Amino acid sequence: MRNGLLFFLGLFAALLITWAGxxxxxxxxxxxxxxxxxxxxGKAYPENTPGIAARGLLVYDDLGCAACxxxxxxxxxxxxxxxxxxGDRQSVARDYMRQSHVQLGESRxxxxxxxxGARKPAYDAEDxxxxxxTGQGGMPSYRFLFEDRKVIGEVSAKALNLVGSLAPAPGxxxxxxxxxxxxxxxxxxxxxxxxxxxxxxxxxxAAEKGxxx
Amino acid sequence: xxxxxxxxxxxxxxSDESLLAAHEKMLGKKPDEQAHYKLLPLxxxxxxxxxxxxxxxxxxxxxxxxxxxxxxxxxxxxxxNAAPVKLDPIVVGRKSYEQVCSTxxxxxxxxxxxxxxxxxxxxxxxxxxxxxxxxxxxxxKGPIHVKGVAFPGAAAMPVFGQVPGSGYNWSDEKIAAVxxxxxxxxxxxxxxxxxxxxxxxxxxxxxxxxxSEAELLKLP
Amino acid sequence: MTTASHxxxxxxxxxxxxxxxxxLSFLIASALAWLLVSGLLAVLHLVQAYDASFLAHCPIFxxxxxxxxxxxASIYGWAANAGLAVAxxxxxxxxxxxxxxxxxACGGALFWNLGVTLGLVGIALGxxxxxxxxxxxxxxxxxxxxxxxxxxxxxxxxxxGRKQSMTFASQWYAxxxxxxxxxxxxxxxxxxxxxxxxxxxxxxxxxxxVQSVWYLWLFPLALAAAYYLVxxxxxxxxxxxxxxxxxxxxxxxxxxxxxxxxxVGGPVPAWLVSLxxxxxxxxxxxxxxxxxxxxxxxxxxxxxxxxxxxxLFSYLVGGLWDAVTCxxxxxxxxxxxxxxxxxxxxxxxxxxxAIVIGAIYFLFPRVTGQAWPSATLITAHxxxxxxxxxxxxxxxxxxxxxxxxDLANPAVSFADxxxxxxxxxxxxxxxxxxxxxxxxxxxxxxxxxxxTKPAASGVSVFAQPPAMEASAS
Numbered sequence: 001m002r003n004g005l006l007f008f009l010g011l012f013a014a015l016l017i018t019w020a021g022x023x024x025x026x027x028x029x030x031x032x033x034x035x036x037x038x039x040x041x042g043k044a045y046p047e048n049t050p051g052i053a054a055r056g057l058l059v060y061d062d063l064g065c066a067a068c069x070x071x072x073x074x075x076x077x078x079x080x081x082x083x084x085x086x087g088d089r090q091s092v093a094r095d096y097m098r099q100s101h102v103q104l105g106e107s108r109x110x111x112x113x114x115x116x117g118a119r120k121p122a123y124d125a126e127d128x129x130x131x132x133x134t135g136q137g138g139m140p141s142y143r144f145l146f147e148d149r150k151v152i153g154e155v156s157a158k159a160l161n162l163v164g165s166l167a168p169a170p171g172x173x174x175x176x177x178x179x180x181x182x183x184x185x186x187x188x189x190x191x192x193x194x195x196x197x198x199x200x201x202x203x204x205x206a207a208e209k210g211x212x213x
Numbered sequence: 214x215x216x217x218x219x220x221x222x223x224x225x226x227x228s229d230e231s232l233l234a235a236h237e238k239m240l241g242k243k244p245d246e247q248a249h250y251k252l253l254p255l256x257x258x259x260x261x262x263x264x265x266x267x268x269x270x271x272x273x274x275x276x277x278x279x280x281x282x283x284x285x286x287x288x289x290x291x292x293x294n295a296a297p298v299k300l301d302p303i304v305v306g307r308k309s310y311e312q313v314c315s316t317x318x319x320x321x322x323x324x325x326x327x328x329x330x331x332x333x334x335x336x337x338x339x340x341x342x343x344x345x346x347x348x349x350x351x352x353x354k355g356p357i358h359v360k361g362v363a364f365p366g367a368a369a370m371p372v373f374g375q376v377p378g379s380g381y382n383w384s385d386e387k388i389a390a391v392x393x394x395x396x397x398x399x400x401x402x403x404x405x406x407x408x409x410x411x412x413x414x415x416x417x418x419x420x421x422x423x424x425s426e427a428e429l430l431k432l433p
Numbered sequence: 434m435t436t437a438s439h440x441x442x443x444x445x446x447x448x449x450x451x452x453x454x455x456x457l458s459f460l461i462a463s464a465l466a467w468l469l470v471s472g473l474l475a476v477l478h479l480v481q482a483y484d485a486s487f488l489a490h491c492p493i494f495x496x497x498x499x500x501x502x503x504x505x506a507s508i509y510g511w512a513a514n515a516g517l518a519v520a521x522x523x524x525x526x527x528x529x530x531x532x533x534x535x536x537x538a539c540g541g542a543l544f545w546n547l548g549v550t551l552g553l554v555g556i557a558l559g560x561x562x563x564x565x566x567x568x569x570x571x572x573x574x575x576x577x578x579x580x581x582x583x584x585x586x587x588x589x590x591x592x593x594g595r596k597q598s599m600t601f602a603s604q605w606y607a608x609x610x611x612x613x614x615x616x617x618x619x620x621x622x623x624x625x626x627x628x629x630x631x632x633x634x635x636x637x638x639x640x641x642x643v644q645s646v647w648y649l650w651l652f653p654l655a656l657a658a659a660y661y662l663v664x665x666x667x668x669x670x671x672x673x674x675x676x677x678x679x680x681x682x683x684x685x686x687x688x689x690x691x692x693x694x695x696x697v698g699g700p701v702p703a704w705l706v707s708l709x710x711x712x713x714x715x716x717x718x719x720x721x722x723x724x725x726x727x728x729x730x731x732x733x734x735x736x737x738x739x740x741x742x743x744x745l746f747s748y749l750v751g752g753l754w755d756a757v758t759c760x761x762x763x764x765x766x767x768x769x770x771x772x773x774x775x776x777x778x779x780x781x782x783x784x785x786x787a788i789v790i791g792a793i794y795f796l797f798p799r800v801t802g803q804a805w806p807s808a809t810l811i812t813a814h815x816x817x818x819x820x821x822x823x824x825x826x827x828x829x830x831x832x833x834x835x836x837x838x839d840l841a842n843p844a845v846s847f848a849d850x851x852x853x854x855x856x857x858x859x860x861x862x863x864x865x866x867x868x869x870x871x872x873x874x875x876x877x878x879x880x881x882x883x884x885t886k887p888a889a890s891g892v893s894v895f896a897q898p899p900a901m902e903a904s905a906s
Contacts, residue, residue, distance in 0.1 A: 004593065007600075011609050011685060015616055015649070018689035019641070023620075026637050026705060027630060029281035040304045062559035064497015070769060074698040075285055079765050083843035090284055091700040097632040103563055104636045104699055108769035108840060109482075110847060137848035140481070140489035140496065198282035220811055222804040223737040223795045224896050225445055226668025229526055231900035236664075237599035239674045253673060253725075261718050268711040275710075277703035286703040286761065 033097050036196055045194040046098050049186075054100065056186025059179050061101060063142070069113045070105030071190070075201065085119065086112040087192065089199045095192040110139055117191035128184045129160055129176050145180035148172055302405060306394025309387055314395075317368065322399040328367055330359040333399035342406055343432045345396075346414050349388050350374035352423040369423065374411075377420050385411040445895040450799040452531040453522065456538045456587075457800050458883050460518035461793055463546045465876040467510025468786075470553075472869035474503035479862040483855045493557045501561045501568035502553050508566060508646070509549045509577070512785060514542070516654035517584050519792045520607040522800070523661055524588045527604050528595035532587040541583025548576040564625055566643045574622045578615060585611045602677045602726075606657035609685060613649045617642060633700050641692035647780060648688025648716075655744060655785045656684075656723065658792040662741050663730045666795075670901055673725045680722030687715050694755070695773070697764040706761075713756045720752035736811045740791030743819050747783025751776065766841060771854065772833030775826045782868065783822045790818065790875070803885050804894060810878045817871025824864030832857035 035044035060066070073087035082088055091114055096102045105112075116123060135141030146160070151173050158181075159173040168174050176184070227235075277283030311320065318324050322333035332338050337359060338345055353370035356363060372379040373388060383391075389408040396403035478499045480487050488494040525532045532538075548569075555561065555570035562568055569577070588611045592604065621642040624630050630638055664671050671677065693701060693709035723745070730742040754776060758767045767773070794811065798804055805811060832854040839845040839853060 004600075007605070007608075008612065010682075011612055012616075014682075014686045015613055015689070018686070018692075019620065022641050022689065022692045022705070023624065023630075023634075023638055026281070026702065027634055029702065030634055031631060033632065040301055040308075042305075042308060061563040062498075062561060063492075063495050064501055064561065064563055066563050067497035067500045072699045074765075078698050078761075080841050080843045090698075092284055093281070093633040093700050093702070095633075095700060096636075099632065101563070101629070102633055102635045104633075104696070106565065106695055106769065106773060108836075109851075135485060135489065137846070138485050138851040140485040142495075143490055144492045198284065202285045202288040218735075219804065220736050220808045221806070222798055222894060223666065223735050225898040226666050227664065227901035228445070228898045229529065229665075231902075232661075232664055232670075233527065233597060233599055233601050235670045235901040236601055236674050237597075239670065240678075257676070257721070260721065264714055264717055268714050271714075272707055272711050275703065275707040277707075279702070279704045281702045283703050284700065286707055288703065 030093050033094055035097070036094060036194075038194075045196070046095060046192065048098060049189045052182050052185040053189035054186075056182035056184070056189075057099065057101060059183040060103070060186060063183075065113075066103040066105040068105075068107060068109035068139075069111065070108055071102075071112065071114045072104045073112060073114045073192075077201070081112065084111065087115045087118075089193075089195060089201075091192065092196055092199045094196055094198070113187065113190055114192055115190060117188045118193045123188065125184050125188065126161070128187055129180065130162070132180060132183070133160060133162070133174065134166060142180075145183070146174050146176055148174055302390035302393040303397070305387065306390040306392075307398075309383070309391050310394055313381070314391065322395065327364065330357060330362075330364050332395050333401065335359050338395055339401050339403040341433060342392075342410060343414065344429050345392055346388070346406065346411050347418070347424055347429065347432060349383075349392060350411065350415055351376060351418060351421055353425070353429070354423040355425045357426045372423065374415055376415060376418075384408075385415065445799070445898055449525050449529070449531050450522070450796070451802060453525060453535060454800050456532070456535045456542070457518050457522060457796070459539060460514045460521075460542050460584075461797065461879065462883065463542065464511050464514035464518065465872070465879055467506050467514065467546075467549070468872050469869070469876060471503050471506035471511055472865070472872055474499055474506060475865050476862065476869060478503050479858060479865055483851070483858040483862075492559070497563070498556055498559075498561060501556050501563070504566065505549065505552055505556065505568050507781060508651075509552070509569065510546075512651055512654075512781065512789075513545065513549075513581075515789045515793065516610070516651065516785075517542075517588075519658050519789055519796065520611060520654055521584075521588050521591070522796050523603055523607050523657055523792075524591040527601055527661070528591040530591070530594065530596060533590045533594070534587050537583045537586040541580045541586070543580075544576060545580035545584060548573040548580055552577075562626060565639055566646050567621055567625065567639075571626050574618075574626065578618055578622070581615055581618070585615075601660070602671070602674075602681065603657045603661040605678075605681050606653040606660060609681075610650050610653035610657065613645075613685075617645045617649060636696060636699070637692060637701055637705065640694065640696055641689065644691045644694055645689050648684060648691070651781070651785050652684065652688075652748070655748070655788040659727055659730065659741055659745060659788050662737065662788075662792060662795060663727050664901065666734055666738050667729045667732060668899065668901060669729055671726050672728065673722075676722045677726050680719050680726065683716065683719040683722070687712050687719070691716070691755075691759075694759050695768070697759065697761055697768055710759050710761070713759045716752060717756055720749055724749050736815050737791045737795045739815055740787050740794065740818070743815075743822075744784050744787030744789075744791065747779050747787060747822065751779045751784055754779070766837035767833060768837075770833035770836040770840070771829045771858075772837065775829035775833060778822070778829065779826045782818075783826065787818060787822070790814075793879075797879070797882060799895070801882055801885065802894070803882060805878065806881045806885075807878065810874055814871045814875045814878070817867050817874070821864045821868035821871060825861050825868065828857045828860035828864060832861065 035046060037044045071091075073089070073091045074081045075090035076082035076088070095114070116128075129146075131139070132142045133146055148168055149172065151171055155173050156175050158175045160175070162168065162174060275286035277286060277288050280288075283289070317329040318332050319329075322331060324331040330337075337348070337357075348370055350372070351374060352372035354366065356366040358364070371381065373381045373383045375382050375384065385408040388411050389406045392411075393405040395401065396406065477488065477494065478496070481489075481494075481496045481499065485496070521532060521538065552569035552573045555573065556568055560570035560572075562570065567574075588607070592608050595604075621638065624638045625635060625642070629635060660671070660677070690712035691709045693705035694713065696709070697706050699706070727745055730738060730745050732738075757763055758772065758776070794805070835853050835857070836850055839850040
């Protein structure tokens with residue numbers, strides 16, 4: 001490698017080719033993904049998320065929830081994702097097309113959150129507030145997302161219904177802050193259950209042809 | 214040298230110039246003609262070929278034909294599992310009926326006595342395909358007799374088809390779905406209507422005004 | 434071999450080293466400061482891993498933010514500063530003339546570290562981006578790019594102004610790392626943060642950036658040091674050197690194609706993952722060549738050679754491990770578990786850090802013209818590094834293996850998984866603490882050496898090395 005210029009060109013070409021192949025290639029394939037219009041339902045999927053959920057995504061970002069939670073369901077024949085009730089089908093690219101920041105996550109210290117809004121039995125906001133406030137198992141409590149304040153007049157409709165050792169001091173109430181409200185709205189908006197054509201499992205006949213590696 | 218083994222002072226075993234020169238010489242030189250040196254490239258060649266062979270085979274089997282819609286490596290192309298969702302005329306028909314038709318004919322299909330004729334058990338609905346399609350496509354004006362009861366025609370049936378003057382512009386598929394739905398709901402047991410049939414009639418009649426009972430009765 | 438002492442041979446410690454003393458000291462000192470910060474954060478992070486209530490009331494130290502700060506401090510703080518210091522010194526040495534435009538590097542290093550500090554504060558206050566390897570808040574990212582370019586200036590000048598037309602493997606790796614990283618960083622910044630791509634493409638670009646940082650930046654920096662130190666210390670030419678170019682280009686060309694490495698089973702097209710699996714296998718070509726070339730590191734030698742040998746061992750094991758754990762049938766268990774963390778630790782703490790620390794032990798006495806004050810401290814550091822890294826990686830592997838099998842069984846709850854892995858995470862914590870202690874000793878040792886006034890006769894403490902003979906073994 002005596003020729004410095006040629007060496008640099010080689011380096012640059014190697015980088016450019018991989019970048020084009022991986023990034024531009026997949027962008028060409030997925031960059032123009034459109035919502036899927038279902039004639040039967042008369043609606044396009046994935047559905048748009050409400051504005052408060054978009055703000056909740058920012059809270060999810062800045063607290064670093066993705067450090068413990070993934071947002072990707074693997075197909076039923078690959079891992080226990082379906083058996084754990086995280087989703088009946090594999091997550092596909094279209095599920096994420098409306099999210100401003102995609103956080104697939106790399107670690108499952110806690111459960112997958114792709115379909116929190118579609119759990120059975122369904123979570124309601126109160127359940128999630130309590131989970132965030134008290135923590136559970138390996139999940140820490142996020143008390144700083146709540147305000148412990150004096151009751152002025154009537155108890156707020158938003159106040160958490162806490163009993164036992166968790167109950168606030170007499171005359172006090174625990175209410176979620178705006179951040180907590182946005183986060184919970186975001187979590188409840190996570191609902192990717194629509195069956196896209198590409199999300200259907202591969203026919204067993206096709207699966208037999210390829211040896212599993 | 215006394216300090217050569219002092220771990221506090223890592224000594225060099227070669228000068229930079231000689232290091233550069235020695236390696237440069239090796240790059241430019243033809244391989245040694247000694248036997249032990251010639252064996253290595255051969256072994257490596259086999260090992261590397263093996264790895265490349267594995268890689269090629271794997272990619273050949275599990276690339277999913279580089280299709281962006283294949284997420285399971287066993288899938289070969291999206292066409293196998295990605296057939297479009299089949300339109301269910303009953304589902305689409307019910308939805309359209311509930312949204313629009315039920316305002317007059319009611320969800321029960323019984324209509325409103327004296328004003329809007331019933332659809333449940335109506336001979337116009339379960340009878341001739343051509344007549345019911347025509348009513349939806351171009352509308353109906355004037356008095357009409359249904360199940361032996363006379364309706365004076367206080368309210369006109371709107372124009373639903375993709376024809377001039379229509380306020381709805383429903384597609385042929387949607388009209389077919391709604392008719393199929395009303396022909397099979399509320400105990401009605403007539404056969405489905407196809408979108409092709411609707412298209413055929415729309416083409417035949419083209420631009421025309423609302424039908425009257427007399428005109429409809431002339432149709433087969 | 435003859436002891437060459439004719440005029441053409443420069444002294445072993447010359448003004449090439451001493452003229453860069455200021456810049457290199459600053460880079461290494463900041464690197465060590467970040468190494469301690471990241472070690473401390475890693476300890477706190479591991480405590481939280483088994484005791485979720487630890488510091489839970491404090492929004493600055495949520496588990497996610499601590500992890501992000503730790504990763505940022507170790508990559509942009511420790512690895513960048515230390516790797517750049519070693520690369521600059523190597524390029525100066527091999528070009529045969531002192532580094533030029535060192536003011537640029539000094540200023541750049543100042544702003545780089547300012548940027549990383551601001552970034553860490555930003556993450557703590559909730560400005561982090563939750564993007565792997567690029568958690569830094571938006572506002573410091575362009576600053577880092579500019580600062581990096583300034584630091585790299587002397588390196589590029591040393592390459593273009595080299596005295597000999599011949600080049601050596603170390604130079605290829607060092608120049609590639611210096612040259613490619615700004616492109617990676619700017620592409621990732623634009624495509625992820627300033628004009629983000631849509632939907633799942635973000636995850637693909639993120640994967641591409643993470644793998645690029647490993648294969649086009651951190652590993653080349655470490656290999657540059659290893660390819661120089663092994664023949665330099667042993668005095669023997671690199672065996673099978675004619676394969677080294679192949680090894681270099683396989684890393685540069687194939688490394689990036691592993692972008693889908695951590696997306697196995699994910700919502701990305703299957704070809705992307707298959708390509709990553711295949712590329713991990715093809716990279717074995719690179720690892721085999723590196724093992725052949727640098728097997729001299731495993732011969733007996735001083736502590737520097739031992740650090741390099743341990744780093745190379747981690748590097749080679751890591752490469753093989755990568756090729757195995759990315760296979761779909763293995764990843765179904767290992768993905769999303771502590772095993773992924775173990776792999777990161779093996780690559781960063783094991784491969785990269787051990788080699789770069791070895792290089793610092795080698796270069797800093799030359800830069801200051803002094804011997805290290807204490808042999809015991811060096812030995813202690815070597816032991817804590819080896820035992821700490823192995824302990825950390827092995828306990829995380831066991832924890833991850835348990836976690837992976839528990840996750841595969843839907844009857845096991847997350848509370849049970851936490852209970853099953855808890856004791857192994859304690860081991861990991863102990864190992865992480867040991868690493869921190871060792872690195873603190875290293876930092877103290879470094880300060881002692883840096884504060885010693887250079888002796889007038891410092892240069893002469895280095896024996897004039899013999900000339901290397903070109904002998905293919």
